[in-house]
Amino acid sequence: MKVLVIGGGISGISAAKVLLGLGAQVILVEKEEAPGGLMSKIANCRIGFQRFFSEIAGHEDLKIFVSCHVKKVRSEGNGFNILLSNGERLHVDKVIIAAGALPYKPQPSLFPNSARVMTSLEFDKIIDQKTSEIPPDMKKICFILCVGSREKEFPLCSGVCCSYALRQIKWLFQREEGVSVTVFYNDLRLAGQEFYLQELFRHKGVKFLRTTTRAITPLQNKVRVKYYTA
Incomplete structure (x- = not known):
């Protein structure tokens, strides 16, 4: 055959x-x-x-x-x-x-075009082991989960972004300890060791904020995130 x-x-x-x-x-x-x-x-x-x-x-x-x-x-x-x-x-x-999948492209109105607003795959290039170091101006990072899901247009959970973000935080801390990290989410859906991993990150100072609406505004050398808690 x-x-x-x-x-x-x-x-x-x-x-x-x-x-x-x-x-x-x-x-x-x-x-x-x-x-x-x-x-x-x-x-x-x-x-x-x-x-x-x-x-x-x-x-x-x-x-x-x-x-x-x-x-x-x-x-x-x-x-x-x-x-x-x-x-x-x-x-x-x-x-x-087995043609694979296409990464979700966020709406420009919600996620403006800025070098400081990036997708997970773009951030992966920074935390990859083949990269020499984390950029010195990247000391305060926020992760926005549930992008493109858990909303009116697509109410289902993607089933991957929570785990993906935890994995990126782990690699980030292995590369650079002195980074401030905030995670915005609708719901955290974790399984097995991932639950204990996020508990470990909480003890390391990572902030997990359950929010409903976020607005991102690029500034000169940073990004402002406005949010409302649930």
Whole structure:
């Protein structure tokens, strides 16, 4: 059996690993220059992914196409004819779509365009171990959780931002102890050791504030956050 896996992130590589273990031939297509997906952009997660990927990277039944995407798919009999953007034509028995996810883009009206207002992935670049040091003017940081969720347009919990923020605070403290941290949230939904982690951070001086409305105003060398407690 020959299977096409679209997407070379952690989901695509996991699918490819299982398929290879079952004796299938796997063709993996990744639009970026190398497999990794979002996991390769998260601070200090690259090594874990690279180790995981190395377990199948040299497999004789695995073929990888990078810097290209699927251009056309046509069903034929019990399989599919595939045209890739690099001109390669394939015939496969099955297709797995593991195209990953897109990071949420906050509304400019709520989160203004400023070098001091950044997304989690942008902040990851700062706290990553390959970065030499934390910028000297970054001594007071606030995390705003539930962005894009727990609101009228999308009332559900994202299920990830609480844990993600705690992880970033942990890496931040490992890089720089003398930072003042405030976390604005709607609800904290933590499991297992994450609950004890946030308790530890409270003892280290991290402020957790349950708020409803926030307004962000960029100033010359800082950002002002106006909020109302629930």
